[in-house]
Amino acid sequence: MSDPATSLRTEGLTKSFGGVLAVDRATVELREGKINGLIGPNGSGKTTFFNLITGMIKPDAGRVLYRDRDITRHSPHRIAHAGIGRTFQLCRIFPRLTVMENMLVAVRRTRLRELLAGLRDKGEVERARHWLRRMGIEHLEEAEARDLSYGQQKLLELAAALMAEPELVLLDEPAGGVNPALIDRIVSLVRDLNAEGRTFLVVEHNMDMVMGMCDHVVVFDRGAPIAEGPPAVVREDPRVLEAYLGV
Ligand SMILES: Nc1ncnc2c1ncn2[C@@H]1O[C@H](COP(=O)(O)OP(=O)(O)OP(=O)(O)O)[C@@H](O)[C@H]1O
Ligand SMILES: [Mg+2]
Structure with a gap:
């Protein structure tokens, strides 16, 4: 089944570091033109998933498809050129x-x-x-x-990140360590940028932000999605509570 409204899709994406299975056969489909959220407990593989999509690390198995083109193992530069931009969990700018x-x-x-x-x-x-x-x-x-x-x-x-005019923007914890007034500003910027046609995938631990801003939320646990759907549905899903509570 091929959904025309898919900008990015991963199939069975897998990456381990030594004995740690960071991303485990993750099959994920983003909603094109929407603000997609990616949540999950610490260490559930969200940042590694970003690194695999943007070519910063190579998967052990699986594929990344962007607009039905296979971009698995393309260089980060080529992937950026294809229209995927990102920010980092720990800010990466040149201080001097x-x-x-x-x-x-x-x-x-x-x-x-x-x-x-x-x-x-x-x-x-x-x-x-x-x-x-x-x-x-x-x-x-x-x-x-x-x-x-x-x-x-x-x-x-x-x-x-916007200098390269990305069509898909990946944000890794945009609200982390940021004061509430600035969080509001980031939310309204993301909404504006989305209204202009950019698709977002946002990793964030601030649940108010995720639930208030995202159209579609994917929940990771141990390297793979365990639930997805609209924020109101995901927040009531017992599997999600279990993942967070570590039951
Ligand atoms: N370069 C690496 N070398 C070894 N282990 C790694 C490496 N990168 C990630 N890991 C491990 O892979 C797992 C997933 O890490 P990842 O950073 O993707 O999680 P995360 O969901 O982004 O967590 P957080 O919410 O804390 O940012 C963790 O167990 C982590 O320790
Ligand atoms: Mg992370």
């Missing part, structure tokens, strides 16, 4: 580069050496300003990234 420099290195066309020599593509700079404005951090353009608050660094990371 400025905000603008971080935005520009996120785009392959601007190489670090050119950047440091002061060579900047005007079009890229304009696009970077556009995303910084959308995130509300345009005034920090010339600040070094390490001087930003943690929440501002998260916004910068999201802005940088």
